[in-house]
Amino acid sequence: MTSPGRTEHLVLPGVLTAEQADLTVAGILAMQRPDGAIPWFRGHHLDPWDHTEAAMALDAAGQHGDAERAYDWLAGHQNDDGSWYAAYQDGDAAQVTDRSRETNFCAYVAVGVWHHYLATGDEAFADRMWPVVQRAIEFVLELQQPGGEIGWKREPAEEGGAAVTDALLTGSSSVHQALRCALALAEAREEPQPDWELATGALGHAIRSHPERFLDKSRYSMDWYYPVLGGAVTGPAAKERIEEYWDRFVVPDLGVRCVLPNNWVTGGESCELALALWVMGESDRALEILQSIGHLRAGDGMYWTGYVFDDRAFWPEERTSWTAGSLLLAVAALGGDEATTAVFSGERLPAGLEPDCCR
Incomplete structure (x- = not known):
């Protein structure tokens, strides 16, 4: 269990008590391997994005040593080109089950590293992880297209390693947040990265103004809220976007659909929408969304991935580390955890430079 006081900001009426928060954190820790890897659950695979999300939740809960071990795992298993593979069986680097390299998976290390640095102020950690972040961002930007969007992956090296130039709106929106966190880390280190600034500006412009540059995945709720969560769409445009499709994706008292037309709500998407609402300043609606997924909580403190409401099943x-992690991060934001609010609000993150044609 966590130490007293570490989870005060994880107490939220109708969502988590202190005891429940401690149990959820303990559940994630139980899934973490001795080498720091955090798979979806023991015996299942690890992907770098969800591994990082779970590590961020540990930091939000004050478990900084365990979070650092998760980042050390990433540092120790980064490929020479700056990437990570898409899936490792149970977090075992010797058992890679998907050798493609996805850009949003690789970029997200910057979000986690910046979050950990803000939570701890650990300069030695930042020094150690800066080259890891640099290599990851350079790998990702190799797949940026002329229109600013980010190609979503490289194929496995044994299949030629070709860049897949098709871009995903959700993935590119996540990369947008990661680039801003990488720029914040560079700024803190007084190591300017003007190319990253230009790349961030071009990507943000593509997300806001050129939906035709992305594959049509509008059936998925992530494509609806991620441009807001990733910080590319803000202000009245964010409000308009969320309102336009609210009734399509939000199921009252149950959560958020993952994909239309399936009658399936999922914990991860619900928590991420809550975070996006908080980013917009709508904490009351964010709280309502988090309260609506209480039915997904299991007795061990973890959360079921989803619920098919037609079948009541x-x-x-499975109860995944990343579903629990997304819940803890959303609660931490609403609870005012300084590192979490800084990473997701965007208020202290560099915005990048938009292309000349768009200023």
Whole structure:
């Protein structure tokens, strides 16, 4: 269990008590391997994005040593080109089950490293992880397209390693947040990265103004809220975007649909929407969304991935580290945890430079 006082900002009426927060944190820790890897659950695979999300939740809960071990795992298993593979069986680097290299998976290390640095002020950690972040961002930007969008992956090296130039709106929006966190880390180190600033500006412009540059995945709720969560769409445009599709994706008292037309709500998407609402200044609606997924909480403090409400059944039958992690991060933001609010609000993150044509 966590130490007293570490989870005060994780107490939220109708969502988590202090005891429940401690149990959820303990559940994530139970999934973490001795080498720092955090798979979805023991015996399943690890992907770098969800591994980082779970590590951020540990930092939000004050478990900084365990979070650092998770980042050390990333540092120790980064490929020479700056990437990570898409999936490792149970976090075992010797058992790679998907050798493609996805850009948003690789970029997200910057979000986690900046979050950990803000939570701890650990300069030695920042020094150690800065080259890791640099290599990851350079790998990602190699797949940026002329229009600013980010190609979503490289194929496995044994299949030629070709860049897939098709871009995903959700993935590119996540990369947008990661680039801003990488720029913040560079600024803190007084190591300017003007190319990153230009790349961030071009990507943000593409997300805001050129939906045709992305594959049409509008059936998925992530494509709806991620431009807001990733910080590319703000202000009245964010409000308009969320309102336009609210009734399509939000199921009252149950959560957020993952994909239309399936009658399936998922914990991760619900928590991420809550975070996006908080970013917009709508804490009351964010709280309502988090309260609506209480039915996904299991007795061990973890959360079922989703619920098929036509069948009144949890599906799939798994309780993942990243679902619990997304819940803790959303609660931490609403609870005012300084590092978490800084990473997701965007208020202290560099915005990048928009292309000349768009200023």
